[in-house]
């Protein structure tokens with residue numbers, strides 16, 4: 001059976017699937033066991049989910065380029081889910097781990113929080129300008145702005161690396177995946193600037 005990737009049912013399937021991690025976390029929160037430090041477990045797992053969604057969003061270009069699988073119509077939804085889970089991660093941090101009165105101290109004294117905040121602000125800007133009206137208003141600047149998703153990916157991996165305590169295997173996997181996802185763009189840019197003035 002051939003799958004029509006542009007069909008409505010695929011869109012709804014991906015939308016519903018993207019809500020599964022949320023339902024799982026809610027179930028664990030109310031009826032399950034989140035261990036001895038539930039706030040920390042929840043913050044960590046929501047951060048990991050946000051990172052995975054960012055990876056899926058970044059994978060759309062390589063999938064098209066390397067496997068001719070066009071999922072471009074799902075990119076906006078995946079990007080918005082990245083922002084959604086990143087917001088839940090930041091919300092869980094503020095609710096369970098942060099000392100509100102010393103938040104700015106945290107940002108200054110803990111570099112990984114500073115880097116996480118920078119990544120979050122980029123994701124916020126991308127989510128806020130992901131709608132058709134903003135696309136029209138920003139014109140050619142829209143694409144330039146949305147290329148910030150790549151630095152955001154780098155910042156998130158740095159954020160992860162800075163706070164991870166000795167888990168180098170996961171860090172290696174995240175960094176390698178990010179490099180692979182970014183490499184789908186870099187050679188193309190070098191190639192284009194050297195050989196032809198055509199846009200991608």
Ligand code: HEM
Nearest residue numbers: 043044047048050051086090093116117119120156160163
């Ligand atoms: C204001 C912005 C942010 C703050 C304050 C923040 C805060 C934190 C904190 C406190 C931790 C460590 C939790 C612990 O082990 O004690 C953490 C880990 C993490 N954060 Fe963030 N974060 C921010 C932005 C982001 C963004 C935008 C992403 C991804 C899109 C992200 C992904 C992660 C990941 C993957 C981890 C590691 C989880 C693990 O150890 O399994 N964070 N963050």
